[in-house]
Amino acid sequence: MQITSGTCDRLPEILFTRISTYRHKVFVQMLGWELQSSNGMELDQFDRPDTIYVVAQNDAGQVTGCARLLPTDRPYLLGEVFPQLLNGMKPPSSPDIWELSRFAAVDFDDQAVSGQFSSPIAVELLRKALACATSHGAKRLITVSPLGVERLLRKSGFHAHRAGPPMVIDGHPVFACWIEIDHLPG
Amino acid sequence: MNRQQRVKPIISRDGYIRIPCFRLETILLVHLISGLDEAGGNRDSTATLITGYTEWISCTRPFITIGWDWQMTAPFSLARTGIPRSNLMLETEKLDLGPSGTSDFIENFIDAMEWKKTVLDNISRRYSGCHN
Numbered sequence: 001m002q003i004t005s006g007t008c009d010r011l012p013e014i015l016f017t018r019i020s021t022y023r024h025k026v027f028v029q030m031l032g033w034e035l036q037s038s039n040g041m042e043l044d045q046f047d048r049p050d051t052i053y054v055v056a057q058n059d060a061g062q063v064t065g066c067a068r069l070l071p072t073d074r075p076y077l078l079g080e081v082f083p084q085l086l087n088g089m090k091p092p093s094s095p096d097i098w099e100l101s102r103f104a105a106v107d108f109d110d111q112a113v114s115g116q117f118s119s120p121i122a123v124e125l126l127r128k129a130l131a132c133a134t135s136h137g138a139k140r141l142i143t144v145s146p147l148g149v150e151r152l153l154r155k156s157g158f159h160a161h162r163a164g165p166p167m168v169i170d171g172h173p174v175f176a177c178w179i180e181i182d183h184l185p186g
Numbered sequence: 187m188n189r190q191q192r193v194k195p196i197i198s199r200d201g202y203i204r205i206p207c208f209r210l211e212t213i214l215l216v217h218l219i220s221g222l223d224e225a226g227g228n229r230d231s232t233a234t235l236i237t238g239y240t241e242w243i244s245c246t247r248p249f250i251t252i253g254w255d256w257q258m259t260a261p262f263s264l265a266r267t268g269i270p271r272s273n274l275m276l277e278t279e280k281l282d283l284g285p286s287g288t289s290d291f292i293e294n295f296i297d298a299m300e301w302k303k304t305v306l307d308n309i310s311r312r313y314s315g316c317h318n
Contacts, residue, residue, distance in 0.1 A: 087248045087273070089197050140200075147239060147253070150271050159285060162273045163201045165218060165243045165251035173219055173241070175251075178201045 001064070001121055005054040005132045008047070015063075017041070019055055022063040026104040031146075034170050046070055046077055046101070052136065054129040056121050058109065065105035065121050067129040069136070072097045078144040078176055085144060085176040087164030098138040100129060100179065103149060117148055123156045130158075134181055141179040150177055197248050202275035205250075207283065210276060210295050213250055215242040217301075220308045237267070240305045250274055254296055256305065264302045266293070 008016050020041035027033045028042055035042050046068070056065035070076040072092045076099040079091035105122035133141055142163065143149065153160035159180040166175035195203045205213075220240040236258040244250035254270040269289050276288040283291070 087197060087251075089201070089248075147241075150253075151255070151268075154269055154271060161202060161275075161285070162251055162253075162271060164273065165249045166241055166253070168219060173221070180200075 001056060001058060001124075003054065003056045003065075003121075003125060003128045005052060005128070007049060007052055009049060011053060011055070015055065015057075016053070018061075018063045019053055019066050020047075022066055023102055023104070025108065026106050027102065030106070031172070033172065044077075046075065046080075050074065052132060054125065054132050056105065056125045056128075058107065060109075062107075062109060064107040064109075065125040066102060067100055067104075067125060068102040069129065069133050069138075070099045070101070071095055071136070071138075072099055072142065077101045078142060082144050082169070082174070082176070085164050085167060085174065089163065092142060096137055096139040098133040098136070098141050100133070100141050100143040101145075103129070103143070103145060117152045122152060126152070126156065126158070130179065130181055139181055141181065143177050143179065144174060145177060147173050147175060150175070153177070153179065194246075195248065195250070197273075198275070201273065203248060203250055203273050204275045204277050204282070207276045207278050207291055210274075210291055211298075213295075214245050215250075215252060215299070216245055217241075217304045217308065218243050218251075220305045220312070222309065222313060238305075238309065240301065240308075242301070252292060252296070256302075262306060264305060266296055269293075270296060 020043050024037045024040050024042040028035055028037050036044055052069040054067040055063055058064050072079060073095045078099055083091050105117050105125050130141065147166055161178050163176040163178055166173045195205050198204055218241040220238060222238040239253060239255050241253040252270055252272040254266050255268045256264045257267045259265045270292045272292055274288055276283045276291050
């Protein structure tokens with residue numbers, strides 16, 4: 001298993017294509033999210049030149065997990081699309097608060113695949129994503145995610161707490177969650 | 187300040203809603219949503235373990251949100267499992283109890299609540315007709 005990170009112009013073009021295809025497979029086909037996609041690739045307005053991707057690949061080079069990182073002092077998913085998840089709080093805007101989105105860890109080569117965070121590499125990918133954000137100046141992360149990510153965070157020892165109550169959006173319960181970088185599990 | 191006085195909670199800069207421990211028992215929660223686990227749980231006809239989640243919120247803004255997992259221990263009987271999840275940070279003498287200390291209080295609070303019938307009814311309605 002290999003975990004790579006970088007902006008789209010730093011990642012090999014084939015890998016960026018595989019990330020977009022993987023996201024389509026996970027979020028559109030498997031989870032049924034209503035996201036814009038074309039040619040079997042899922043990309044949105046937050047996939048910009050400054051967006052940082054963290055991607056896990058197996059030994060065959062197949063993508064087995066991904067995450068997207070955006071600083072909150074530039075447009076980001078929670079602030080632009082889901083501010084209602086913040087319980088009345090103004091969306092954060094700071095270079096030291098980053099957003100984690102499109103997080104998934106599904107190994108489609110594993111016959112037992114059963115959920116968005118089903119792969120054993122989920123925790124390692126999350127740890128790498130947080131380390132990557134830290135290296136770019138993040139002191140805290142905020143994420144808009146399905147409820148399942150909260151379980152993953154808590155069971156894995158991350159200091160995470162919700163920013164507001166979950167809401168059912170397009171039939172899926174999602175919520176906003178803070179992840180504190182000052183306390184990362186070893 | 188005595189226990190009867192109420193101060194509207196506010197969201198702290200770190201996203202937590204901070205309240206003194208003793209105020210937890212005065213919070214009225216209403217059911218928001220419950221569901222069966224889609225991953226890891228098993229709800230087919232041979233199920234030996236049925237698990238799910240439930241979400242509750244306060245009636246006033248900013249919303250206090252508490253969610254926890256449950257497991258069906260017998261037909262029509264649920265038990266809370268795991269650590270509850272919330273946006274609360276409980277305080278004593280203006281000092282944070284921390285995530286672990288806060289969870290301990292919330293667990294006791296949940297266990298004193300009448301939540302199981304509400305969740306069972308909700309689950310029954312939500313998933314009725316799912317099985318042949």
